[in-house]
Amino acid sequence: MTGEARDPYDAADSRAVPHPVLKKYYERESERRPFVNALFDNAAEHYDFVCGLGSLGSGRPYRRWALQQSGLRVGMKFLDVATGTGMIAQGAARILHKPGAVVGLDPSGGMLREARKTLAVPLVQGTVEELPFADGHFDFLCMGYALRHVADLGVAFRECLRVLKPGGRVLILEITLPRSPLGQRFFRVYFESVLPRITRLSTGSAKAELLMKYYWDTIANCVAAETILGVLKSSGFGGIEHRVRGGLLSEYIGVKPGG
Numbered sequence: 140m141t142g143e144a145r146d147p148y149d150a151a152d153s154r155a156v157p158h159p160v161l162k163k164y165y166e167r168e169s170e171r172r173p174f175v176n177a178l179f180d181n182a183a184e185h186y187d188f189v190c191g192l193g194s195l196g197s198g199r200p201y202r203r204w205a206l207q208q209s210g211l212r213v214g215m216k217f218l219d220v221a222t223g224t225g226m227i228a229q230g231a232a233r234i235l236h237k238p239g240a241v242v243g244l245d246p247s248g249g250m251l252r253e254a255r256k257t258l259a260v261p262l263v264q265g266t267v268e269e270l271p272f273a274d275g276h277f278d279f280l281c282m283g284y285a286l287r288h289v290a291d292l293g294v295a296f297r298e299c300l301r302v303l304k305p306g307g308r309v310l311i312l313e314i315t316l317p318r319s320p321l322g323q324r325f326f327r328v329y330f331e332s333v334l335p336r337i338t339r340l341s342t343g344s345a346k347a348e349l350l351m352k353y354y355w356d357t358i359a360n361c362v363a364a365e366t367i368l369g370v371l372k373s374s375g376f377g378g379i380e381h382r383v384r385g386g387l388l389s390e391y392i393g394v395k396p397g398g
């Protein structure tokens with residue numbers, strides 16, 4: 140790491156960072172991970188509430204629905220990378236009817252503590268860049284709303300590929316800015332100003348408000364969907380698809396060749 144802000148599209152840089160250094164929050168790339176860990180640790184107790192607020196209660200059912208639509212079926216072994224408080228893992232356990240078939244992983248101890256309050260699946264502390272699992276172990280892997288927090292998309296996607304069985308599937312859920320300028324203006328006002336304020340008022344927590352501010356800034360500065368699709372392909376995934384729901388909810392799908 141050079142510690143310098145960089146252009147995520149810089150062809151001379153072999154790394155694929157999801158967004159440049161955000162100097163409002165930290166000075167250099169090496170400070171990103173400790174900042175993000177502390178951010179989620181500190182706001183973990185408010186995460187589910189704030190998420191429900193932002194999605195008007197649709198967050199949980201949407202996650203479960205997206206897993207089903209993307210091919211999660213009974214009998215599969217499932218890994219929820221960046222499980223957070225476990226919303227995706229919970230949806231998967233309901234689809235698979237078997238909590239033992241689901242594993243959740245997250246670097247934040249605070250988020251995992253919250254997850255343990257409601258989830259009966261194995262939870263592991265770790266990062267997507269170094270998954271503590273054997274090659275070819277899972278049939279299906281999902282990473283929800285964490286792509287903006289990884290250090291390098293290529294490293295993350297290659298690790299996902301490694302732990303999947305041949306024919307296994309990755310589903311990346313992410314927020315994408317609407318294409319229309321009007322849609323972008325609306326979401327900017329909502330995510331940048333309205334949601335952080337409502338969060339502060341309803342939780343009384345400056346840390347939860349900071350989480351929502353950072354949420355917007357990472358979305359606004361995130362690389363384009365085309366870049367994410369390109370890195371999925373160059374990481375070795377085939378059968379790549381990208382669906383956008385409601386102009387905002389992106390679902391990236393890739394399949395490990397050889398199944």
Ligand SMILES: C[S@@+](CC[C@H](N)C(=O)[O-])C[C@H]1O[C@@H](n2cnc3c(N)ncnc32)[C@H](O)[C@@H]1O
Binds near residue numbers: 245246267284290
């Ligand atoms: C916005 S939350 C999403 C939680 C959950 N997937 C959901 O759908 O609600 C992002 C999560 O990504 C985790 N995270 C951040 N950096 C990560 C990394 N390098 N590898 C894996 N998870 C990471 C954070 O700790 C946090 O729990």
